[in-house]
Amino acid sequence: MTCPLSPTDWRDSLYNNVRNAPGGVVAAAAFLTQRRGRSMHPETLRSRLRGVDGEWVNLEILELLTEWMLEVREPSARQWLHTLNNAHGLVVVELPPPPAGGWACEATAIREKAMQTHVEGGVLTALVMKVTDDKKVSPAEAQEVKAQAMAEITLLCRLIRNVDRAAGLEVQ
Numbered sequence: 001m002t003c004p005l006s007p008t009d010w011r012d013s014l015y016n017n018v019r020n021a022p023g024g025v026v027a028a029a030a031f032l033t034q035r036r037g038r039s040m041h042p043e044t045l046r047s048r049l050r051g052v053d054g055e056w057v058n059l060e061i062l063e064l065l066t067e068w069m070l071e072v073r074e075p076s077a078r079q080w081l082h083t084l085n086n087a088h089g090l091v092v093v094e095l096p097p098p099p100a101g102g103w104a105c106e107a108t109a110i111r112e113k114a115m116q117t118h119v120e121g122g123v124l125t126a127l128v129m130k131v132t133d134d135k136k137v138s139p140a141e142a143q144e145v146k147a148q149a150m151a152e153i154t155l156l157c158r159l160i161r162n163v164d165r166a167a168g169l170e171v172q
Contacts, residue, residue, distance in 0.1 A: 010087065014057070014080035015049040018065060021074035025049070031068040032061065093150070093157050098165075106166035113159040120152040 005012035018028050029042040047055045057065075062080075069077030078094065085092045103109040127148050131141040 008083065008087065010080045010084035011049065011051055011057075013076075013083040014062070014065065015046075017069060017074060017076045017079055018045075018049060020076070021069050022072045027072070028065060028068055032064055035064055036060075093154055095154060095157055095161065098161065102165070103162070106162055109162045110159065110166060113155060113162060117152065117155055117159065120148070120155055124148045124152055 005016060007013065018025055021028065023030075025046050026042045029040045029045045032040040032045065044055075047053070048057045048061070066077055066081070078092075082092050124145075127145055131137055131145055137145075
């Protein structure tokens with residue numbers, strides 16, 4: 001018997017992501033066993049992931065499972081975290097990694113990103129004006145606006161990261 005899984009529940013999202021990763025629950029259990037130095041049977045992990053009979057997954061296992069999914073290049077490795085945040089009215093923005101070795105001059109990187117925010121803001125404004133010209137927004141137009149807005153949000157978050165790094169406030 002198959003049990004229904006919800007795409008809006010973080011636990012179901014995590015379970016699906018682990019199952020869909022190369023090797024699935026068996027490979028995840030092996031990874032956890034190796035990393036923690038404590039045996040984790042695949043069926044025990046499956047029960048914990050599904051929350052069967054009060055079983056649960058602690059934060060250490062959540063972090064390790066996410067690390068494992070990133071290592072095996074599971075495209076939706078962080079989807080469970082997006083789902084959890086969304087359930088609480090929060091949004092997560094994934095930032096691309098900074099360039100290897102960092103920027104030659106953080107101040108220059110900050111200035112360039114600040115200028116780029118004006119360009120992106122203009123693109124977003126023009127897009128919104130075009131989309132709302134007929135006083136209607138189609139699903140395709142909504143996607144277009146959301147994609148441009150997220151590009152600008154990501155740029156602003158990268159700017160914040162540069163400012164923190166320049167000020168010596170970056171936490172790693």
